[in-house]
Amino acid sequence: MRRDDRDEPFDDLFREIERMMNDMMKGANVEFESSAGTVDTGFGTDTHVDVHDTDTEIRVVADLPGVEKDNIELECDGKTLTISARSDHREYDERVSLPRRVNEHTASATYNNGVLEVVFEPAEQSSGISLE
Structure with a gap:
């Protein structure tokens, strides 16, 4: 199979991690999205x-x-x-x-x-x- 250079090599892995995180955080009002989208996770993710x-x-x-x-x-x-x-x-x-x-x-x-x-x-x- 030939890889398209425009594809990110880890896209599938990141999508699976995001899916697992969303499943784990159900009910916590937190949504993880890929780097292509915006991450609107509220207080605590980029806040210390x-x-x-x-x-x-x-x-x-x-x-x-x-x-x-x-x-x-x-x-x-x-x-x-x-x-x-x-x-x-x-x-x-x-x-x-x-x-x-x-x-x-x-x-x-x-x-x-x-x-x-x-x-x-x-x-x-x-x-x-x-x-x-």
């Missing part, structure tokens, strides 16, 4: 989120490529940070479990060159109650 916990702060750093600052919404309930963002091609929606309770009222956020950074102060520990 790091959480850093020190004695004085909890820092969340997330990559949000292609997103404008005005299209980012942040919410925190003290235990979970919700990051919602959208660009022309993607929507990101991520809930980040924080390693410990934070004071969400002290949060500060910056966004520069596609990198979101949110810093929280840890919540004060509750006081002990003495019995009299």
Whole structure:
């Protein structure tokens, strides 16, 4: 059999991997497509989120490529940070479990060159109650 030089040698393999990934991810609202098409897999595939916990702060750093600052919404309930963002091609929606309770009222956020950074102060520990 003669191979056409315009064919990619690994097309069949990649199509099979994509089919298996789609079967595995059914119900997860994720769609993998070949490199010929667009990949619209949302938050998490080309986005990286790091959480850093020190004695004085909890820092969340997330990559949000292609997103404008005005299209980012942040919410925190003290235990979970919700990051919602959208660009022309993607929507990101991520809930980040924080390693410990934070004071969400002290949060500060910056966004520069596609990198979101949110810093929280840890919540004060509750006081002990003495019995009299």
